[in-house]
Amino acid sequence: MAKEIAAVITLFGGSGDLAQRKLYPALFGLYQRGVLKDHFAVIGTARRPWTDEYYRDIVKTAVAGDSIESTAQASAFASHFYYQSHDVTDAAHYITLKELAAQLDEKYAAGGNRLFYMAMAPNFFATIASHLKSEALLTATGFNRLIIEKPFGHDYASAKALNDSITATFDEKQIYRIDHYLGKEMAQSLLALRFGNPLLRTVWNKDYIQNIQITLAEAVGVEERAGYYETSGALRDMVQNHVMQLLAYLTMDEPAALTADAVHTVKARAFDQLHRYTEAEVATNFVRGQYTTATIDGEAIRGYRDEDGVAQDSMTETFVAGKITTTAPNFAGVPIYVRTGKRLTRKSTQLTVTFKPQANSLFGVTAADTLTIYVEPSQGFSLQLNGQKLGQTNVLAPAELAFRHDPAAAKSAPEAYERLINDVLHGDQTNFNHWNELAQTWRFVDVILAAWAKDKTMPTYAAGTMGPQAAKDLLARDGAEWFWQPTRIQMAD
Ligand SMILES: NC(=O)c1ccc[n+]([C@@H]2O[C@H](COP(=O)([O-])OP(=O)(O)OC[C@H]3O[C@@H](n4cnc5c(N)ncnc54)[C@H](OP(=O)(O)O)[C@@H]3O)[C@@H](O)[C@H]2O)c1
Structure with missing residues (x-):
């Protein structure tokens, strides 16, 4: 069995297409392999006002298999998911997110580990990164890692501006720029x-x-x-x-x-x-x-x-x-x-x-x-x-x-x-x-x-x-x- 990793994962764009088609199945795969097990929680965020229950149903639907066993596993997996309605441009929402992450860290003994996943339109990436810093969402214990989706910029100048904005919050060793190829x-x-x-x-x-x-x-x-x-x-x-x-x-x-x-x-x-x-x-x-x-x-x-x-x-x-x-x-x-x-x-x-x-x-x-x-x-x-x-x-x-x-x-x-x-x-x-x-x-x-x-x-x-x-x-x-x-x-x- 794989070594379990503890983390609170915050997903910006939790109601989006990428999250539902790719990310929830990927996280479920890690759950089935035991990389994610008892000590993890996922906070999905987007503007729409979903409840935790509704969100968990979305997650279950995204990962559902045909067997009764996998349905039961999907329910257990989805119980680790929490939804927080959040507009990424609103500073106050980050305080709520930070408090929720702290509570879930305690509940699941996540050791201060934080993973932030930007699965949203790229024009929001810089805004999110700067709020993560100004509202102090990074922890002093455990790891802080950022996953950022493509497209990373529109040309060299915009890519550099984006990079400057995220490196103001995260250092290069904490940044994971995705190219799914x-x-x-x-x-x-x-x-x-x-x-x-x-x-x-x-x-x-x-x-x-x-x-x-x-x-x-x-x-x-x-x-x-x-x-x-x-x-x-x-x-x-x-x-x-x-x-x-x-x-x-x-x-x-x-x-x-x-x-x-x-x-x-x-x-x-x-x-x-x-x-x-x-x-x-x-x-x-x-x-x-x-x-x-x-x-x-x-x-x-x-x-x-x-x-x-x-x-x-x-x-x-x-x-x-x-x-x-x-x-x-x-x-x-x-x-x-x-x-x-x-x-x-x-x-x-x-x-x-x-x-x-x-x-x-x-x-x-x-x-x-x-x-x-x-x-x-x-x-x-x-x-x-x-x-x-x-x-x-x-x-x-x-x-x-x-x-x-x-x-x-x-x-x-x-x-x-x-x-x-x-x-x-x-x-x-x-x-x-x-x-x-x-x-x-x-x-x-x-x-x-x-x-x-x-x-x-x-x-x-x-x-x-x-x-x-x-x-x-x-x-x-x-x-x-x-x-x-x-x-x-x-x-x-
Ligand atoms: N879909 C793919 O297969 C795919 C493949 C490769 C890369 N990507 C990249 O992945 C990222 C996401 O793509 P996607 O297809 O999942 O986009 P999408 O379906 O349009 O999802 C966007 C998400 O952002 C949320 N959102 C929009 N404005 C917001 C705001 N102001 N505050 C908070 N949340 C907000 C939306 O929910 P609300 O409307 O409820 O706020 C939704 O959850 C993009 O960078 C895209 O280029 C996607």
């Missing part, structure tokens, strides 16, 4: 794959790698999130955070240890070494696009500009592809191609490392060996090698060594949010964003945003395709192509 099984296992295999460790450098590709493809459109998405776009929503974090895991140096400090050091260095484009270079190295209407499987799909809540002349990109290079000695000259978008052919996050084909006197120039890491929906990796064609001596044919986690086993492994909250409870910052990383990635992205702001053209792509033609041309110029080229009829990757 870092909680995903295969993102985390990149370290095991890269550094746990002498075979890969030896060839993971510019001498052997031809290019690296990162694809985060979504099949859905903007759905109900147009209000947010119109102010964000694919570059801010996916590239600055998730794509960049995966890129760092693929290109960073080997950390001196598997500790937060050591991993953050090599990641920050990897971001430092990225070639930061000038605005003039953006046009040749980054492509954006917007999806347009299409008929898929007989269903008419709306174009982005026709979606509810999207401006008819919107210049928000729903697709980004880019070529990134680094000055890191191990990877200098290796192109890293990234792409992400909505309404692409199929949902998949996958990373491909293509190794340099090497001419030899026996077989001439052979097909490139490739390693693909499947992050989602399937989880695993595959190595494509040259084998011999069956029955044909010395004739090469592609052969695949494929591994996938068993879907049922993968389903019962902890979800990203459960892993990440578990890390916070244990004080492990490894899988969270250090401020240095965010500062660097925003600086990288800001130049692209500035260049696009001056460009009045918006390439388009039909919904259901893998982006505008320019995304293909970007690689073709280098004599390369996207490794993953899905069609509608392929099985899930």
